[in-house]
Amino acid sequence: MKSAFSSLRNRFLLALAGVLCLALLALVLVARYQIAPILLEDENRYASAELDRAVRALDSETGHLKRLVEDWAWWDDSYEFVRGERPEYIDSNLYGDTLETLDLNLMVYFSSDNQPYWIAGFNDDDEFTSCSGKQPPCNWAINIVSLLKSKIEGGLEEDTHTWWLTTPELSMIGMSPIYLHDDDVPPSGWLAMVRPLSAEWIEQILNTTGIDMTFSGKDVGGELMSDSLERLSPTKMQASRYLDALPAGNKLLLEATLPRQRYQASLETFRFALYWTSGVLVVTLIVVLVLLERMILRPLRQFARFTQQLQNQSNTSVTPVGLLTRHDEIGILAREFQHLREHQQRQQSLLLELSQHDHLTGLANRRLFDERLSQALDEAQWERGSVATLMVDVDYFKAYNDHYGHQAGDECLVALAKCMDRCFSGPDQLVARTGGEEFSVLLPRMSLSTATEHAETLRMAVERLALPHVASSVASSVTVSIGVAAVTPGLSRDPVEPSFLMRHADKALYAAKRAGRNCVQHSEVELQR
């Protein structure tokens, strides 16, 4: 688990996925708390506008009834009829066909003292009756007549009035004062017409408006009722409006079932945008990951592999060219790393040089001499060859220092070192400063006699240098004593140790010193066979 999160790619993927989820959550929250309320508010306005449209259609219907009732009420014959001056009016006008043609189920004439003068209409059994208001056959209309009478007595401000009626059946009422056509005389009574909201009438309204509506009467006890909207399903909603109606306390309830396609279409558009946005975000995530992999992670892994190679294998691994030639930050990192590595390699070689060489003469030091002697002995072991060594010591060097000074002593040592280097410049031959004024020479693949000859050559070469040494008891110039030893390791039962050979060379040097100095002595090496 820990290693999964230590991966840059996994962490980046996780971070991007988190950002993606947050973005989607933000979109959903915006949809829920910003867009959905706007869409619902828009739907409310749409429902209200549809109700207004339905009400305008109903107003148009009451307008028709108003004009109809005015036509009759402002007819001179009607005026004379309610005054009792035209009894033939009944037979000429008030019969069943007339009401059917006019879509009415009741006509009531009120006399000027607000008493029902004549009633014509269809009773509960749908039989046409026409009678004086006080006669029993018209008792079926008593309730509605008394309702209209109370309206007239309550004082009507306008000339013509329309109302909705809820009982005994849903109807609309139109009333008008009865006037004489062209004389400016007071009205003589009232004419009321009642038109039922028949199935045919409702169907016609539905066709005209295109709105699916139902009508019902409600006794709300005079309460103020406001519009309401109920969302029945994702595709349908029901908008309701209460219209003033008679008798008092009643309302005509208009319920319109409306489609929700506006809301659905907007929602669908938003969903579409949401899906596309999500898709684009996911594609962006994938593209970013691919770019991250190609531009950053892959070169970083290559870089990491290279540094592992440096640790595990060798220091000679080459920094991949692809990394060095990049122009971005990874390229800068690779180049800086390369510079650091080169600097480190230079420091390393310098340290190696310092650790293996003598700083005064530049010759190899004892450490390097011992290493190379050991290698030479190993090789000679397999090749069955011999290895020779010389030990060279400056004669009376203390006296030289005392006489010429330490600085001159140093210069003398440097001159001797150069001389020895010149004498032993063959392959694998090595001259080392192994002590203060003591030098050692490694001569691989060389016998004791040849090495002794070379030692003699060196001794004479030093003499030829003719470095003045007035404090010496052996000569007027600087001289050296040389001890020579050689061994053939292949002849030995056990491996020959470097110290073993050097002990013999030291022994020979000691012999040369005892022999009066400025001479060469060699030592025979006896091996355990």
Ligand SMILES: Nc1nc2c(ncn2[C@@H]2O[C@H](COP(=O)(O)OP(=O)(O)OP(=O)(O)O)[C@@H](O)[C@H]2O)c(=O)[nH]1
């Ligand atoms: N100038 C100089 N002197 C050194 C250096 N290293 C050692 N010496 C001197 O070399 C001298 C060696 O003296 P000894 O060991 O007594 O040997 P010697 O005087 O040469 O006598 P024999 O070896 O017996 O001939 C000492 O005085 C050291 O101070 C060096 O790097 N520079």
